Amino acid sequence: MQTQEQDIAGTAVASATGRRDAPAPTPPVLRDDLRIDVFDSMAPLEAEWRALEQDNLTSLHQSYDWCVPWVETFRHPLAIIRGSLSGRTAFILPLEIIRSRGVRRAEFIGARHSNINTGLFSAEFRTSGELTAVQVAAIAAALRGKADIAILRNVPLSWRGGRSPLASLSAVENQNRAFQLPFLDSFELSLKQVNAKRRRKKFKHQSRILDAKGGYEYVIAAPDQQDTLLDLFFHQKAVRFKEAGLPDVFADDPTQAALHRLLRRRANDGFDATLQMHALRLKGEHEGHIPAVAALSRKGDHVICQFASIDESLVAEASPGELLFWLMIERLHREGAAIFDFGIGDQTYKRSWCPVETTQHDLLIPVSTAGHAAAVIQRSITRAKTAIKGYPQLYTFIQRLRARQGTGSAPADDNEKD
Template identity: 80%
Template structure:
């Protein structure tokens, strides 16, 4: 295990005329008396990592059990940033190094399949606000030689009422937003946020269609069912991507292996789960057929739908994907969940369920001269994608062209979401 350190000198607290001014300076001194270290492995940080991730608002995607399978499978070089104050860990940013077109990018571990990233911060550090310019400069210095550009993708600058300490870093708004359904005091009240009458009418219509064909059941996969259901998802999703003319971001063996590992990382004494498979399964006339699958992650009171798929060969008129969401949301409402997160990406079904949209940003921190150029290019790419997506006619044309070319785009770089 190798580490690099970068110290920031503490700032002396000057005597002031008022106690209030002195308190401000003391907070500043605490905030800047920070040591930055870069770790190339996860194990030395496990205890303090797990302590920080207990924060309910810290993203599951920076949890130890989420990050470990990605590192075990992809084996990319790691550059895990730990900031400490007085020997106590203030924050951890779990980064890996990805080489692409001659540029070394430091990104959150597994970022290509993350829906939200926050980093991990202590309560003490959170109370002090944003990273200071001195701390940012120290982080850049510590990463020098390891990366050209740090890209922290899909970071909400404010999340559930809390401002991100990363908000002071240079940022560009991500072209995609995330969509959430807050759970209120009752299921009925929660539904009223998205037109309860229409929702219930649709649910009854879907149920009648499937009941006429023999019925259905909501399956929460047991340990011996999880892997087969995940493999079925890969097949269903591959079909959907091919029909849409899009590259299959789940097709590569390392990604599939990592997701299988995540299925095994679940606390038996807790409702939390890194990945749990759900499905709608038909009974009766089409016994055993699975027309809809979803994978959920849970950390505290936050549930994320990581991915979902449908099979329209049977009963497409019943909108099985939407029906599965109803069943999952209804169940989770009884289990103390506060927020159901449909994840990043603008889809009509998400808008139909979600009264809340969360804007996310990509934070760009150049390390080298090459990184400064890459950051400028990255901003341009993101702005272009945003412009295209905001023009529905142009975006529809691009989607049609993709469908025509089909597998011609299958070899495209999929490290970035569209």
């Protein structure tokens, strides 16, 4: 459905005057009592979008305030799917169109830097089960002429005890898994899931090292500190990537701009945050030095560590990154969070904190003949990546080759985001 107003990203669309160059509205698709409309801007859907995102099972990455900065910055064409039953919104799939090698892919907005994607579904539709074959065909029909294939990446088919309505789609297991620490009734019980005695011993050891050098403080960035800490993260991460010979997935200006915009978007009550910077800052001998930075997002009771970095030029023996995680997790438990999500990517420090490992899938909806061919290729690529990551030395070699060839702008589908 082509909207008759200015797109939120500033993309010009047809006005209400009905000028001759206005694109024709996309007609709705009706199948199996489901009406599918396609929107090329976010604004007309804001009210129902925000209503659906209140569900705890909906990922922050499909929230309205998360999507806006990516749309405003990258300005990819949008194909936002709304499914309605009996005049009531049943689901929204916020998709953008990315053209690559002659193929138009419909993907979740900002998927390159998403840790978990769910789409948005009403509670009523979610309890009715999975999308039927007829309903999936209706979505494909609605995308015809706009995309060759829809690729919905990093979708858990089961999440927090519920089955995804998208689970009926053709799927290939994503090469990366996500790792979570559920919070139990007490902080001590939560730690027992990951060896509480060892964790406390390590925390005390780290604190003693830093106390001997003058101490430290845990910083949750104030509004005027957020951008500075995010820029410090970009710097620290660039150094780490360069030292490892890996591509820097945060290096491009649009990605940095979108992340800076996310810092300025909050829920009105100030409790949830699309992106909030946290850090460990030293006192005394190394006054003001920041050896560890992390960016957290919170939606309801679900907290995601979007990314983190460390500077090992000082106090590396204190494992400042691990210490910062302790401080963040301890605080968030007091504040009533239910899950601390370390995001995608298999890293040793994540396994040391997380008793829960979540398998994610890439879901495919071919639309055109080219899309069917792209689906076959996509499955092959993902399976090849999974096989390669089973051989760490080969995986590291390929990543370094990418870095030398200047392909750091490739999709961030690996754990180099950590």
